[in-house]
Amino acid sequence: xxxxxxxxxxxxxxxxxxxxxxxxxxxxxxxxxxxxxxxxxxxxxxxxxxxxxxxxxxxxxxxxxxxxxxxxxxxxxxxxxxxxxxxxxxxxxxxxxxxxxxxxxxxxxxxxxxxxxxxxxxxxxxxxxxxxxxxxxxxxxxxxx
Numbered sequence: 001x002x003x004x005x006x007x008x009x010x011x012x013x014x015x016x017x018x019x020x021x022x023x024x025x026x027x028x029x030x031x032x033x034x035x036x037x038x039x040x041x042x043x044x045x046x047x048x049x050x051x052x053x054x055x056x057x058x059x060x061x062x063x064x065x066x067x068x069x070x071x072x073x074x075x076x077x078x079x080x081x082x083x084x085x086x087x088x089x090x091x092x093x094x095x096x097x098x099x100x101x102x103x104x105x106x107x108x109x110x111x112x113x114x115x116x117x118x119x120x121x122x123x124x125x126x127x128x129x130x131x132x133x134x135x136x137x138x139x140x141x142x143x144x145x
Contacts, residue, residue: 034128037114040085040121042066042077051128074098075109075126084113085121095131106131 028035034051038044042065047057055071066077074096083091091111098105110127 031127034130036066036071036126036128037123038066038077038126039123040081042081044069045123054128054130074107075111080111081124084111084124088113088115088119088121106133 028037028046029048031048031050034054035046035048036044036051037046043063044057044061044066045063047055047061051057055069057069057071061069066072066075075093080091090113093109093111096107096109098107108129108131110129112125112127113121114123114125116122
């Protein structure tokens, strides 16, 4: 299994299940946002090209716990998995700062639970939306004077 989903250029089999799998792989890979798929133990199972480039992910990072990767500096995935297990709903975090030796970036992150039909949580999809600067419009203005 590779960290990047298979290319849509590969021959698509005629079975409907195979076509659905290739459709979802292509949709995941071609998203304009950095996407990670993580299992319920917090291990990376898939990342699109945008996430690999942004966070310096390599094939060796497959099956590694998110908290042990550079991305773990942004997201406290252990706490997020507890919340996902409890609430089973989308979690959004806004204006998270990530500083590297080269730059400082800000993200809005949306964590979507992936749930089996029987209701058990099997993982999460993390969507990272880069924001140019923190969004301060929600802060209460302070009057100076």
